[in-house]
Amino acid sequence: MNGGSWNGEICLCPNGFTGDRCQNRVPTVACQNGGMWDGLKCQCTSLFHGPRCEEVVDSIEIDNTVSATVEVSVTVTNHNYSEELQNKTSKEFKEFNKTFTEQMEHIYDGIPEYEGVVINSLRKGSIVVDYDVILKAKYTDKYESVLQNVSSTVREKIENATKYYIVTNNSCPESLCFNSSATNVQNTSWILNSSMFPSEQCQKQAGEEYAKYVFLESKDNKLQCVTACSTGYKTPWTATMANANCSRSGPQCICLTTDTHWYSGETCDRGIQKSLVYGLVGAGVAVLLVILVVLSVFSMRFRREAKRQTFKVSQMQKWNEEEGKTPGAVHNVGFDHNEEGENYVHLDSMYSNFEGLPTPYKP
Structure with a gap:
């Protein structure tokens, strides 16, 4: 409801x-x-926990394995073929299958990845057994090379066993003996035991909204889905939790501010010392103060010089007014004060020298 x-x-x-x-x-x-x-x-979804699903989990373990099959063919020499062996529900097939499986477990003992054998077919001659060796290993980035090495071990063990378990003097040291020259180890193939790769599983478990925040990481031989808030992993993308907290609205880092540092960046990996910033700011302020002082000195000197020039101009205007001259007019000071030159002849003096002379005769 x-x-x-x-x-x-x-x-x-x-x-x-x-x-x-x-x-x-x-x-x-x-x-x-x-x-x-x-x-x-x-x-909560798999990526979060807490009373309100507000905390991000440190990791999500992915249990993903890889299976490999090695195709092998051996010839059993101490048993006779019968048509009943073609029917996998028959008593003869079940008995042979049980004997064959038990002996293969003994032969492949010591291979951790060994999971068992599956008989594919039985043929005449005496009994030619075509079967698969099933191997299973944890998924890693190098799973192909791991399984290739295991396949080589499978080949070595079955070839040695078929050379040892042979009929000698009409007796067999084991339940089944083999024709060593007829042993054939063929193709090796492997598949992921999942419909998707581990990285895709991580994204699916995180959900569509948070898929971009998760990625695959290996720790203690286990695959983990981790976020930028996870710690203790090799990936450079994980946050150093000494410098960050994790957002409660998603797996994102919220950078901290400590007594000595400011932290920034996607994973709070970039730290800035407060003392360095304060020193640079202090130096900048000091330089700015020096510049202001220098500008103030130049400004005062400029104002004093401007006042001095203004005073000179006002004094000249005052003198001109006292002498009856129009301020701004052009005056020839030499003429105004009758300052004659050396070659100047005063006409009045010249005329005075001719006064008292007789008048010229006129016919």
Whole structure:
């Protein structure tokens, strides 16, 4: 009821409802990061945990293995072929299969990746057995080379066994003896025991909204889905938690500010010393003060010089006014003060020298 959903065991109730059918109202509880309230607690996605799904998990383990099959053919010489062996439900086939499987376990003992054998066919001559050796290993980036080495060990063991378990003097040291020259180890093939690669599994478990925040990492021979908030991994993308906290709205780093540093960057890996910043700021302020002082000195000198020039001009204007001269007019000071030159002849003096002389005769 009330928008609840059945998960196969219980009803997952939306916020505000509880009960075995989500029929009872309760105070609304806000589950974060895609969590769903089941009436009692927040059901968190695989990437988050906490009372409100507010914390990011450190990692998600991926149990992913790789299987390999090695195709082998051997010839059993101390048993006779019969048509009943073609029927895998017959008593003869079941008995032969049990004997063959037990002896193969003994032959391949010591191979950790060995999972068993599967008989594909039985043919005449005496009994030609075509079977697969099943190998299984943990997924790593180098899984192909690991399984290739294991396949080489499988070849070595079966070839040695078929050379040792042979009929001698009409007796066989084991339940089955072989024709050593007829042993044939063929193709090796391997497949992931999952429909998707581990990195894709990480993204699926994180959900579409947070898929971009998770990536694959290996630790203690186990594959882990980790985020930038995870610690203790080799990847350079994981945050140093001494410098960061993890966002409660998703696996993102929130950089810290300590007494000595400011931290920044996607994973808070870039630290700046406060003392260095304060020193640079102090030096900048000091340089700025020096520049202001120099400018102030030049400004004062400029103002004093401007006042001095203004005073000179006003004095000249005052003198001109006292002498009856129009300020701004052009005056020849030499003429104004009758300052004659050396070659100047005053006409009045010249005329005075001729006064008293007789008047010239006129006929």
